[in-house]
Amino acid sequence: MKEVDIKILNPLMGKDIPLPTYGTEGSGGMDLRACISDPIVLQPSQTIMIPMGFAMHLADKNYAALVIPRSGLGSKHGIVLGNLVGLIDSDYQGELMVPAWNRSNEVFNINPGDRIAQMIVVPVIQARFNIVESFEKSERGEKGFGSSGIN
Numbered sequence: 515m516k517e518v519d520i521k522i523l524n525p526l527m528g529k530d531i532p533l534p535t536y537g538t539e540g541s542g543g544m545d546l547r548a549c550i551s552d553p554i555v556l557q558p559s560q561t562i563m564i565p566m567g568f569a570m571h572l573a574d575k576n577y578a579a580l581v582i583p584r585s586g587l588g589s590k591h592g593i594v595l596g597n598l599v600g601l602i603d604s605d606y607q608g609e610l611m612v613p614a615w616n617r618s619n620e621v622f623n624i625n626p627g628d629r630i631a632q633m634i635v636v637p638v639i640q641a642r643f644n645i646v647e648s649f650e651k652s653e654r655g656e657k658g659f660g661s662s663g664i665n
Contacts, residue, residue, distance in 0.1 A: 516577060516635055520570045523609050524549045527567030531627045534566075543582065543632030546612060554624040556616040561596040564630055566610035575604045578638045581612060581631050592618025595631060604638070 522528055527549050534544040548554070549567025556562055572579065581600035587593040596613030612631045616622050624630060 516574075518570055518572055518635065520568045521607075522568050524565065524567035526551060526626070531567060533568075534633060543634045545584075545629040546581065546610070546631045546633055548612075548624050548626060548628045548630045550624070550626050553626070556593070556614055556622045556624055558616055558619050558621065561613050561615040562624075564612045564614050564624060566612060569607055569609050570602070571607045572602070572604040572635070575640070576638055577604055577635055578602060579633050579635050581610070581633050584629060584632055587630070591622055592616060592620070593622055593630075600631075602633075 520533075524531075527533065531547050531549050534546055536544050546566050548564045550565065554562060554564070570579070579602035581595065581602065583594045583598075594615050594617060596615040600612070602610065610633075614624060614630055
């Protein structure tokens with residue numbers, strides 16, 4: 515398990531609002547909760563930045579964190595991330611914010627402590643480009659979207 519330093523920025527975090535946690539032993543993502551003191555009304559087509567109440571520092575260039583939507587919020591209520599997937603670099607130390615986007619036609623209420631997104635910590639390999647004249651032939655080659663025939 516990777517240890518990550520976090521700094522509490524809002525006194526609600528860790529007291530009234532739980533720290534990020536994994537729902538089950540097999541969960542890949544930890545739940546991120548809205549660290550707000552009052553409910554927020556998210557209008558249809560509106561995006562609002564929701565504070566998470568803490569900052570973190572991965573401090574290892576071999577890791578990054580991805581903030582992704584919760585499947586239930588997206589499929590049942592149309593609430594996704596305004597940037598679809600958030601990338602937290604290893605050297606970022608600011609507060610985590612989630613851009614909640616209501617892509618539905620219904621008003622949605624975000625209450626203090628609501629699980630609003632999930633975060634996964636992933637290994638990262640930084641790549642260096644090597645300029646070549648051609649590639650070794652692969653089975654797929656230049657075939658693009660839909661080329662595998664799988665719907």
